[in-house]
Amino acid sequence: MTGEISIGGVYLPSVLLLAVAAVILTGIATRLLAFAGAYRVVTYRPLVDLALFILILGLLALLTGPSA
Incomplete structure (x- = not known):
């Protein structure tokens, strides 16, 4: 999971x-x-x-996290 995502030139926190x-x-x-x-x-x-x-937010964060 990166820190920010650019959507149309606007940086939003992931x-x-x-x-x-x-x-x-x-x-x-x-x-x-x-x-x-x-x-x-x-x-x-x-x-x-x-x-x-x-629980759902934590699961999404785990699934989109960096793969080590």
Whole structure:
């Protein structure tokens, strides 16, 4: 993962792009969990959504990291 990515001459931090991708994937995952009824066993849904976002963001960062 490099520090910055140029999009149309504008340099954006790669973490920002990963966070946007994680928000989109988290939205898809929460809709699937709601459709499956998994939120019925959860006490505080926003905390689960935040944890899911952090897990997806970490997974994206690991997958796009430098290969050593």
